[in-house]
Amino acid sequence: MAGPSAEAPRGIGVLLRDLAEGSADLVRGEVQLARIEIGAVAAAAGKGTAYVATGGVLILLGVLATFTGVVLLIGDQWLPRDLYWLGALLFALIAGGVAAWLLMRGRNALSPSALAPHDTVATLKEDGEWLKRQLTSGRTSS
Numbered sequence: 001m002a003g004p005s006a007e008a009p010r011g012i013g014v015l016l017r018d019l020a021e022g023s024a025d026l027v028r029g030e031v032q033l034a035r036i037e038i039g040a041v042a043a044a045a046g047k048g049t050a051y052v053a054t055g056g057v058l059i060l061l062g063v064l065a066t067f068t069g070v071v072l073l074i075g076d077q078w079l080p081r082d083l084y085w086l087g088a089l090l091f092a093l094i095a096g097g098v099a100a101w102l103l104m105r106g107r108n109a110l111s112p113s114a115l116a117p118h119d120t121v122a123t124l125k126e127d128g129e130w131l132k133r134q135l136t137s138g139r140t141s142s
Helices: 012-077 084-109 118-141
Strands: none
Touching: 012 084
């Protein structure tokens, strides 16, 4: 017997082996594509993070420069000479008060009671009561 020719029908074992090899190649290709995509996403996320961090630092520097200007303005316009420290103290107290107010609002907004899904919990309780009524009415009617 000669080897199988290109025109001869292939056996079920050969077909299953080809299917397994093709499936394995397909999975390897999909894994490779996923690695490439994840790498691209990670690179984009890193680049975006760098932009946000740089922007945050520049905003912080701008805010600090503005605060310095306000302190100098308070010292020049409303306080006697050489009392810039008092202007800085007044401004720090005002900024600290605003910061404390913002922190309290943020803490309250992030508290567990504020984040709880109240409507969902109420609906689940109603569903539980309805199910109990259904089960109880089913027992009494049988």
